Amino acid sequence: MKDYLVLRVVSKLLIPFILLFGFYVQMHGDYGPGGGFQAGVIIASALILYAIIFNIGIARKAAPMWIITSISCVGLLLYVGVGIATMIAGGQFLEYGFLSTNSASGNHTGILIIEIGVGITVSAVMLMIFFSLAGRR
Amino acid sequence: MDILEQLNYWAAISLAMVGLFTIMSRGHLIKKLIGLSLFQTSVFLLFITIGKLSGGTAPIISKDFLYYSNPLPHVLILTAIVVSIATLAVGLALSVAIKRTYGTGEDDELEDLDRNEGEP
Amino acid sequence: MDQKKYKGEKKIDLYINIIILIFVLLTGIAAVWLRNLVASAMLLGIYSLLMATLWVVLDAVDVAFTEAAVGAGITTALLLFSIWLTGKHEKKSTKKPWLPLIGVIATGGLLIFGTIGMPDFGDPNAPAHLHVAPYYLQYSVSQTTSPNVVTAVLASYRGFDTLGEVTVIFTAGIGVLALLTGLRRRRRSQKLEIKK
Numbered sequence: 001m002k003d004y005l006v007l008r009v010v011s012k013l014l015i016p017f018i019l020l021f022g023f024y025v026q027m028h029g030d031y032g033p034g035g036g037f038q039a040g041v042i043i044a045s046a047l048i049l050y051a052i053i054f055n056i057g058i059a060r061k062a063a064p065m066w067i068i069t070s071i072s073c074v075g076l077l078l079y080v081g082v083g084i085a086t087m088i089a090g091g092q093f094l095e096y097g098f099l100s101t102n103s104a105s106g107n108h109t110g111i112l113i114i115e116i117g118v119g120i121t122v123s124a125v126m127l128m129i130f131f132s133l134a135g136r137r
Numbered sequence: 138m139d140i141l142e143q144l145n146y147w148a149a150i151s152l153a154m155v156g157l158f159t160i161m162s163r164g165h166l167i168k169k170l171i172g173l174s175l176f177q178t179s180v181f182l183l184f185i186t187i188g189k190l191s192g193g194t195a196p197i198i199s200k201d202f203l204y205y206s207n208p209l210p211h212v213l214i215l216t217a218i219v220v221s222i223a224t225l226a227v228g229l230a231l232s233v234a235i236k237r238t239y240g241t242g243e244d245d246e247l248e249d250l251d252r253n254e255g256e257p
Numbered sequence: 258m259d260q261k262k263y264k265g266e267k268k269i270d271l272y273i274n275i276i277i278l279i280f281v282l283l284t285g286i287a288a289v290w291l292r293n294l295v296a297s298a299m300l301l302g303i304y305s306l307l308m309a310t311l312w313v314v315l316d317a318v319d320v321a322f323t324e325a326a327v328g329a330g331i332t333t334a335l336l337l338f339s340i341w342l343t344g345k346h347e348k349k350s351t352k353k354p355w356l357p358l359i360g361v362i363a364t365g366g367l368l369i370f371g372t373i374g375m376p377d378f379g380d381p382n383a384p385a386h387l388h389v390a391p392y393y394l395q396y397s398v399s400q401t402t403s404p405n406v407v408t409a410v411l412a413s414y415r416g417f418d419t420l421g422e423v424t425v426i427f428t429a430g431i432g433v434l435a436l437l438t439g440l441r442r443r444r445r446s447q448k449l450e451i452k453k
Contacts, residue, residue: 025322030403032197033318035411037219041326048334069434076427079420094416107401111412114419118412121423122219125430126331129226132437133233134338141271142377147369148278152285154365159289161357164350167294167340171301174332175285178308181324185315190386191270191379195318196406198398204381206316207390208406212415215407216422218323222332223429229339230436236343245351 004053011053018046026119030108036115040122048130056134065131068124075121082113145186152179164244166232170225177221184210270314271378277311292347294340302333319407 026039051059083094091098096110152175159172188210196208236242239250284307288300305328312321376383397409411419 030401030405030408032405033195033322033407034405035215035319035408037215038319038322038326041219041323041331045326045330048331052334065434069431072427072430076423079423083416083420094420096413096416104400104402107413108403110416111401111403111408114412114416115408118419118423121427125223125426128430129223129230129335129433130331130338132434133226133229133335133342139377141275143372143375144275145278145378146372146375148282150365150368150372151282153368154361155286155289157364158354158357158361161360162350162352162354163289163347164352165294165347167336167343168289168297168347171297171336172289174301175289175304178285178304178328181308181320182311185312185317185320186378187376187383187385188317189270189315189379190381192381193316193379195316196394197318198394198404198406205394205406207386208393208410209390210385211317211320211407212410212418214317214320215323215411216419218320218327220422220425220429222327222335223426225332226335227429227432227436229335230433233339233342234436242343243348243350 007053011049015046015050018049019043022046026115027112029115030111036118037122039115040119040124041126043119044123044126044130047127051130051134060131063127063131065128068128068131072121072124072128075117075119075124078117078120079114082110082117086110146183149179149183149186152176152182166235166242166244167229169244170228170232173228174221174225177217181214181217184214273314274311274378277307277314281307281311292349294345294347295337298333298336298340301336302329305329305332319405 022039022042025034025042026036029035029039047059047063082096082099086095086098087093089098094110096107097103098106099109100106156172156174156176156179159175160169163169163172188207190204190206193204193206194202196205196211198205232242235247239247241247241250281304284300284304288297288304291297291300305324308328309321309325312318312324376385380386393406393410393414397406397414398404401409401413403409403413
């Protein structure tokens, strides 16, 4: 893609904003449309755009496969960890009310942490799928 | 019964049937996967149509609105879309692996290769 | 509910919905009709974008968001990469299409017969709107302090469900990784055996 000047310039401008928008969607999911699933896909798509337009080798070096696989495990473990934390606090599995003194605010914290876990796993899995499919002959 | 009222269901059914026909009649593995994703989207259309409430808005609670569409189908379909791309990726990886081991992605040729392998 | 206002809103929703549905059907049929797989993948991307607009019309903003990011973005990229790996032209199938056609028409006819009992478009008295949805809409702000009911239901009320979905996605990712990198390793070991 070395000859497409417009694509290169525009995507170089866009990628930081795509990442920022991804984080906004992640943290703002409980007030507007959005959440972990969408944010994960958007963050992954920023890296995929970089890999397609510029250089897949550099993108691979920036996110090596062993890091992506371990990050995807971290997201899922964060989700399960919240469930186990509520069990330790005295409730049942994923009963967020026990995360805080107040049931409503405990629910809010639980939702935020779980959405982060979902976002991490989804973005890591999307990158994992892309890097294993792309650029192989 | 007004025909216009049922049109969404009929569109979902015709999309599902187009997808099913593609899966059954086309030979290339990736074309089959495209048909499969059409089939999946038709199911999404059916669910979201059931969740629609006329006169309602998107289910984000605000003081300005009284009626909201049903949030439950939205939740089910939101997760289903992300799962659908993950399963589609597994299918694509399988077809890439088949192309590498057999040298072809066509249904008929794969069957021929398997038959010839059985009787050396 | 004010009956007059209710009717008017219903009509405009329905008409926009039908116009987008026609486009969706056309692009969907074109995507499976063409034998050039690259064109097929691009049409599938357009199809997903149209679907996303349809979700906005049907009030499912979260779903529209996901569909626009996943369907029009990442699916197209993955499809194009795997088409690049498997060849972009589809051969004409030697099978006769009549048997699948008859089966599909019969199934479709039966399903359309089944829609006779379905509720009308946007009917407020449909069974789907009477059971758990009013509970979620009424209590989600006081119980979870989250105005977006979809997020509240996704993460709190149906947390187990979402845990399952995330596990499915994780497993699918591991499956793709095992399929493609495992294959490379097997090839390498085959080459080594041939050298010996």
